Amino acid sequence: MSLLNNDYPQDRMEILVIDGMSDDGTWAIVKALERVFPVISSIQNEDKTKYKGLNTALTVARGDSIVIADAHAEYPKNYIERLVEQHAENVGGVQVEIPRKRGLIGNAVVLARTVAFGLFHDR
Numbered sequence: 394m395s396l397l398n399n400d401y402p403q404d405r406m407e408i409l410v411i412d413g414m415s416d417d418g419t420w421a422i423v424k425a426l427e428r429v430f431p432v433i434s435s436i437q438n439e440d441k442t443k444y445k446g447l448n449t450a451l452t453v454a455r456g457d458s459i460v461i462a463d464a465h466a467e468y469p470k471n472y473i474e475r476l477v478e479q480h481a482e483n484v485g486g487v488q489v490e491i492p493r494k495r496g497l498i499g500n501a502v503v504l505a506r507t508v509a510f511g512l513f514h515d516r
Contacts, residue, residue, distance in 0.1 A: 396462060401473035403432050407456055410435040410464065411446035419464065465493070 396408055408430075410423045414437060423435045436453070438446040447461065458477045462468060490506050492499030 395467040395470075396473070397430060397432075398470065399468065399473050400471050401477065403430075406432050406473070407454065408433045409450045409454060411438050411450050412436070413438045413441045413443070413446055 396406075397403070399406075410419075410433060412420050412423060412435060414420075420435070420437065423433065427433045427435060434453075436449055438449060440446075450461070451459065458480075460473055460476055490503040492503050
């Protein structure tokens, strides 16, 4: 929802949701949002892989600037505007990990994703 609440004008925005056939109710939520917000379009990614989904999105996207965003993340109000005005290419921002469910497993996942040992570096 933070992309919809962004400062960037919605009439210049297209939000493509590529759903990897999740079973958490995502598809129903996105279809309901599509009816309210004409900037949202959705496609089901039957391959279920992230890279197939990204390639699908890049194939159907109509804009000059493409921002890849995760559905389980929140973005600052000026996120899109800043990327577009800087003509950023392949840029990532600061990521703050918050567990979906607090507890031993959720906290362990956050720890693994936020320490250098848990990150993949291709150098």
